[in-house]
Amino acid sequence: MATDDRVVVEFDQHAPEYRETYPAPAHELREQCPVAWSTRHEGFWVVTGHEELSALSKRADLLSNDHDPEGVRNGYQGISIPERGTTRGGFIEMDPPEQSEYRRVLNPFLSPAAVVQWQPLIDDFTRACIDEVIETGHLDFVDDFANVVPAVLTMAMLGLPLADWEIYCEPAHMQVYTAPDSPNFDHMLETTSRMVERLAEYVEIRKTEPRPGMITALLNAKVMGEFLPDDGIIGTVTLLIGGGFDTTTSLLAGALDWLDTRTEERARLVDDADYLVSATEEFLRYFTPAQGGGRTVTEDCEVAGFTFSAGDRMFLSYAMCNHDPASFPDPDEIVLDRFPNPHAAFGLGVHRCIGSNLARLDFKIMLREALRRIPDYRIDPAGTERYESIGTINGYKHLPATFTPGRREGPPLAEVMETWQARLDAEPAPENLRAGAV
Amino acid sequence: MARVVVDPELCQGHTLCNIAAPEIFQLREEDGHAYVVVEQLTPEQVPLARKAELGCPERAITVEE
Numbered sequence: 001m002a003t004d005d006r007v008v009v010e011f012d013q014h015a016p017e018y019r020e021t022y023p024a025p026a027h028e029l030r031e032q033c034p035v036a037w038s039t040r041h042e043g044f045w046v047v048t049g050h051e052e053l054s055a056l057s058k059r060a061d062l063l064s065n066d067h068d069p070e071g072v073r074n075g076y077q078g079i080s081i082p083e084r085g086t087t088r089g090g091f092i093e094m095d096p097p098e099q100s101e102y103r104r105v106l107n108p109f110l111s112p113a114a115v116v117q118w119q120p121l122i123d124d125f126t127r128a129c130i131d132e133v134i135e136t137g138h139l140d141f142v143d144d145f146a147n148v149v150p151a152v153l154t155m156a157m158l159g160l161p162l163a164d165w166e167i168y169c170e171p172a173h174m175q176v177y178t179a180p181d182s183p184n185f186d187h188m189l190e191t192t193s194r195m196v197e198r199l200a201e202y203v204e205i206r207k208t209e210p211r212p213g214m215i216t217a218l219l220n221a222k223v224m225g226e227f228l229p230d231d232g233i234i235g236t237v238t239l240l241i242g243g244g245f246d247t248t249t250s251l252l253a254g255a256l257d258w259l260d261t262r263t264e265e266r267a268r269l270v271d272d273a274d275y276l277v278s279a280t281e282e283f284l285r286y287f288t289p290a291q292g293g294g295r296t297v298t299e300d301c302e303v304a305g306f307t308f309s310a311g312d313r314m315f316l317s318y319a320m321c322n323h324d325p326a327s328f329p330d331p332d333e334i335v336l337d338r339f340p341n342p343h344a345a346f347g348l349g350v351h352r353c354i355g356s357n358l359a360r361l362d363f364k365i366m367l368r369e370a371l372r373r374i375p376d377y378r379i380d381p382a383g384t385e386r387y388e389s390i391g392t393i394n395g396y397k398h399l400p401a402t403f404t405p406g407r408r409e410g411p412p413l414a415e416v417m418e419t420w421q422a423r424l425d426a427e428p429a430p431e432n433l434r435a436g437a438v
Numbered sequence: 439m440a441r442v443v444v445d446p447e448l449c450q451g452h453t454l455c456n457i458a459a460p461e462i463f464q465l466r467e468e469d470g471h472a473y474v475v476v477e478q479l480t481p482e483q484v485p486l487a488r489k490a491e492l493g494c495p496e497r498a499i500t501v502e503e
Contacts, residue, residue: 054496054497058448101471104468104469107468107469107470108467108468110470111451111465111469112456112465113467114460277457339489339492339493340489340493342493342497343495346452346495348450348496352450354452356453357453357470438494
């Protein structure tokens with residue numbers, strides 16, 4: 001190593017400086033080299049060029065997502081740099097064809113046609129969350145709003161008790177915002193493993209009590225005549241909770257924070273549906289909630305003019321590529337009607353975010369309703385708290401705001417929760433293909 | 439006459455083409471991947487297809503004139 005002409009940098013996506021200066025580091029790095037070698041976290045390539053990202057993302061054959069903490073296949077470290085956890089994180093830490101089998105089971109729940117079915121639930125919970133605070137004149141956009149709706153929706157789609165969203169909320173967020181060198185890191189790992197244990201119990205329960213939703217679908221699925229392994233299913237459920245809880249939440253917080261002083265844009269987003277569509281893509285591009293993905297190079301190779309060695313780690317920074325001026329003129333400006341906007345916020349290639357259709361729907365409804373019902377909110381900067389590390393998810397812990405109080409528009413949140421739980425419970429249970437098989 | 443094609447190997451179901459031009463691009467039920475529903479593009483459809491081509495994150499769409 002080091003006999004080649006690689007450009008060496010010291011980049012750490014978890015560092016406070018990255019959070020404080022984002023998206024500026026994208027430009028400093030790219031100007032040095034769009035595919036540079038960072039010496040941090042035991043060394044990894046960091047990709048900041050959009051063109052290079054496009055080329056690399058097509059090569060799932062050369063770039064592995066596999067996570068093999070026990071070293072039974074290849075010892076690869078998965079999608080987190082540095083490696084995180086001692087278990088595989090569901091299908092995002094698998095390669096095709098194994099990965100494709102999980103997605104084949106879940107795609108029918110997350111296609112554009114399927115997610116629209118959940119709009120009534122999103123509408124009801126969005127309305128109820130705003131009602132809970134509308135008479136008080138203050139709220140925390142994260143705690144009272146953005147944390148709740150995506151989480152309840154995820155519970156519903158998995159077939160888990162809706163009210164349990166609160167149990168998973170803090171662990172799900174802590175999992176993504178805790179920096180590897182944080183004093184809380186071990187605490188986070190403990191909390192995460194308790195969450196995984198609880199989810200494992202539910203997966204076990206669903207083997208005898210099937211419910212409509214993704215857990216039962218995973219349990220019923222067969223690949224080459226075999227049911228999917230428990231650890232693959234539990235890892236996948238944990239992944240869907242992380243993806244479902246934290247990303248839409250972060251995008252909403254970023255957008256609401258940016259819109260704080262922009263009253264003209266706020267009004268137009270409420271009234272102009274096309275503007276909301278393009279604005280959603282622009283917020284996705286600018287903030288890129290899921291900042292990127294780690295990969296492991298499977299063999300010595302050359303892609304996009306760069307030479308890689310088997311075993312090299314690589315961070316595909318969707319966020320920094322989304323700020324590449326070659327593809328996005330004035331990349332650090334938020335231009336709500338930007339076009340074209342072929343951003344990589346959901347990742348590119350076979351690992352494209354499986355929940356992207358749901359995220360868009362949920363985000364648009366929630367943003368529009370927040371702006372419609374709380375049109376004069378002002379963010380309280382003193383109470384605003386970003387994630388400690390935005391290297392995994394670019395999000396907020398707290399985003400408090402004040403506003404002119406308004407009126408409730410419907411029944412309270414607790415009642416909506418009960419009504420929806422009863423409605424979901426009334427749906428007939430799917431066939432249990434595991435009955436008698438275990 | 440102009441036509442537009444979606445490369446099924448490259449399409450990953452971002453769905454932005456369908457958002458831009460639903461009369462040209464439809465999405466498969468099972469995974470949301472796009473397919474073209476018009477044999478030939480009318481002159482009015484060409485700019486819409488071009489819009490989808492430019493906006494595709496996977497560069498899976500090609501307009502042939």
